[in-house]
Amino acid sequence: MLPPDLLDALVAIVGEPNVRIDEASLVTYGTDALKRGHPAEAVVLPADTSQVAKVVAQCAEHRVPFVPRGAGTGYTGGAVPLHGGVVISLERMNRILEIDEANLLAVVEPNVITGDLQTAVEAVGLFYPPDPASLHMSTIGGNVAECAGGPRAFKYGTTKQYVLGLEAVLPTGEVIETGGKVVKNVVGYDLTHLLVGSEGTLAVITKIILRLVPKPPVQATLRASFKSVEDAVAAVSEVIRRRVVPATLELIDGESLEAVAKNLGVRSLAPPGTAAILLLDVDGSAQAVAEDADRVEAACVAVGAIEVLRAKHEAERAELWRVRRELSLSLKMVTPLKFNHDVVVPKGRIPELFALVSRIRDAYRLRIPLFGHAGDGNIHVNIMVMPDDAEEIERAHEAEKVLFEGVVALEGSISGEHGIGFSKAPFLPIELSPDEISLMKRVKLAFDPHNLLNPGKMFPE
C-alpha cells in the first residue's frame, strides 16, 4: 500500500485520470509476456519528460520502487514490478517527433510502436532495420531498454547500432541527455550504450534519437531445405565464405517445421527427408541482389541442399516467410507453455549447440524445437511443457541450467535478445564472474543509490 501523500503527489503531477489504482490495472500492469509477475501498487501515465522526472523524484523521496513500462512484450519479466511500487507506463509518450531526411535520423518518444516508425521512415525512402518478432506491438523504448534484435541483425546489427542519443530521467530525478544528433561523439563516457540493454534498471528513457539508413530498393528471398542441421549450418558458412551478407539467415529445424505443418493442416512444408530449412533474404540494388541470390543458391547447392526455392515476386516472398511467421503460434498449439531461450553461440559452433540440445532432449525427455537467427548464432531453444505437469516442468528447469552451462562452454551467451529480467537472473553467475557482477552492481549504485529503479532484475537476489 503506497503512502497516501505519495498518491496525492502523483495525482497532482499527472492528473487524476492518469493514476490508476483499480485492481484490474494493478494486475494487468503487473505482468508481461513472461506471464509471471507481481501486482503494481499504482500505475502512473505521465505525458512528458518533466512529469516523468517529477514522478521519479516523488518515488525516490518516499523510497518507493518504480518500474518503467513500454508495451510489456518482454519475455523475461523486465517490466514487472517485482517489489511492488509504481509502474510508470510511458504509453502517452508515443509521438514521432522528427524524421530528419538530411541527417538520416529520427527523434521519437519511447512508446512509438517499432513497426509504426518503420512504416513512417520507409514512406520517405529510409529504413530502420531492427525487427524483433514483436515489432507490431513492442515500442522503441522497450527495444532500446532490451537492445532488441531480430532476423535482420545479421546484416544490420541490433538496436544498439541505431541509437545515437537519449534523454533519460535518472532514478534520483535529474534529466540527462546522452549522445546526440551526430554519429560521432566521444565526449565523456558512452552512457548511451550503457543505457541500451540496461533493462530499465539505470534510468527511465524519455526520448530517443535513432540513426536511419537508406531503404534497400530490392529484396529477394530464398528457401533451402537440408537433410541435416549440419548441412544447413555448412550452407551458412559457405554463403559467408562466398562473401555474401544476407539481410536475414533464419534456420528452422524439423521439429518446428512439423509443428507448423500440423497447425496449418498440411502434410508437410518441405521435401521428404528435410531436417532443417534456411530462409535467406538478400537486399540492395537490383543488380547486387540478383548476383547475391545466385551466389546463395550456388552455396546451398554446393553443400547438398535437397531443394532451393527462390521467390519470384512479393507474394511468393510472403509465402516463403509464412512458416517463420506461424512458428510461435504453432508451437503454442503443441503445448500451451514454452520456455523460450534466446541463447547464442559463435555461428561456427551451431552444430555443437544442436548436439547439446539433442543430448538434453534425450536426458530430460523433453520436446525442444529449435529455430532462430543462424547468421548470428542466435538460436531460440523452445522447451515445451504442459502447464499442469509439475514433474515435466521440473525436468525443464533442470534442462535449462544444463543448456546455459553448455552454451557458455561453447563461448556463447545465455541471452542474445531477450535480456535477463528476473526470470534469468539466477543464471547470471553461469556467464559472469563474481568480479564482473560486483562491478555491474557498483555501476547500478552510481545511477541508483537506493536501488529503487526496477529492483529485483538482472542480478540474483
Added chain:
Amino acid sequence: MLPPDLLDALVAIVGEPNVRIDEASLVTYGTDALKRGHPAEAVVLPADTSQVAKVVAQCAEHRVPFVPRGAGTGYTGGAVPLHGGVVISLERMNRILEIDEANLLAVVEPNVITGDLQTAVEAVGLFYPPDPASLHMSTIGGNVAECAGGPRAFKYGTTKQYVLGLEAVLPTGEVIETGGKVVKNVVGYDLTHLLVGSEGTLAVITKIILRLVPKPPVQATLRASFKSVEDAVAAVSEVIRRRVVPATLELIDGESLEAVAKNLGVRSLAPPGTAAILLLDVDGSAQAVAEDADRVEAACVAVGAIEVLRAKHEAERAELWRVRRELSLSLKMVTPLKFNHDVVVPKGRIPELFALVSRIRDAYRLRIPLFGHAGDGNIHVNIMVMPDDAEEIERAHEAEKVLFEGVVALEGSISGEHGIGFSKAPFLPIELSPDEISLMKRVKLAFDPHNLLNPGKMFPE
C-alpha cells in the same frame, strides 16, 4: 619519486629490463602527439594480462597513479601521466591471436598496429574498416580506448561498431571479460561499449575481440571541385538523397588545398575558382560500384560542380587521395603549431559550421583551414599559430572556446574522434551538464575508487 619497494615489486613482476627509470624514457613516455605532458616516474612493460594485473595491484596498494599507453599518437594527451606515477606501456602485447574466418572475428592483444591487422585480415578476404589517419602507427588498444574514427566511418561506423568483447584489468587489479565472440549478447550491462572511448580511465584493456566484415571487392574514387563550401555540402546531401552510401566523403577547403599546393610546389591542385573539393570512395561489387559512381557524379554535377574526376585505375585513385594524405604535413609547413579540433555537427549544418569559423577567422585574425569527414559532419578545424607568438596563441585559445560553444549550439559535439584527454577537459562543461558530469564521475568511482587510473583526464580538475 616512487616508493623503492614499489619499484622492487615492479621489477619482480616484469623483470629488470622491462622497468625503465632512465631520464630519456621518463620524458619520452611522458608525452604523446599533443606534445604537452608530464614525465613518468617509471615505465613498465608487462608481457601479458597476468603481469598487467599484478602491476596494477601493486600501484593500487601503494596509491600511486598509473596510465596505460599504446603508441602515444593521441591528440589530447590521453596517454600522458599527468600526475606522474607509472606508465604501463602495452608495447610487448602486440600479437594477433586469432583470425576466425568462420565467425568473422579477430582476437588481438592491445598493441597490434591497426594497419597491420588490416593487412592480415585483408589477406584472407576480410575487412576491418576503422581507418584513423594514424593507422600505420596507432594501436588497436589505443583506437578502442579513444573510439577512433576515420574517413570510412560514414559507411562503416567507428571503432565501437567493431568491438565485440574485451578483457581488461580493473584499477583494483581484477581481470574481467566483457562481451565475447558472439555478435549478440544482452547479459548484464554493456561494459564493452562503456570501456570503448573511456580513454583509459576505467580499465586497462588487455585483449580485444573484433568483428570483421567481408572485404568489398571493388573500390572507385571520385573527386569533385566546387566554387563554394555550400555547393560541396549540397553535393553531399544530393548524394545521400540519391541513396548512395559512399565509403568515404572527405571535404577539403580552399585554404587547405592552397597549403598542399604550396608544399608540393605546384601552382594549383584544382580548377580555378575552386573553394572546396570532395573526395568520394564507393565500394562493393563491381556492378554496384559502377552504378554508385555514376550516381555520385550525377549528384555532384546537379549541384553545379566545376569538375568531377573519376579514377580509372589504382594509380589514379592514389593520385586523387594524395591531396588528403599530404594535408597534415602541408599545414605544418604553414605554421609549425596547429590546434587541431575534431568538432562534429549534424551534416546538414556543416554550412553553418563553416560560417561560424569564418566569423572566428575575422574576429580573431587567425588562419583556420578546414577539412574532414563531411558525411559524418566531423570537420577538422585547424587553428594555425606560430609557437613563438604568445599573443596569437592567446587569440587562438579564445577562438577555441567560441568554436566549441558554437558547435554545441549547432547540436554538435566538441570531439568526434580525438577524445577529451586533459587538453579538452576544461571545455567539457560546454557540452555536458553538471548532472551528466557528476554521473560520469560516479561511474568512474565505481571502477576506480581511489582515482588512480589515468587521473586528470576527461573531467575538469
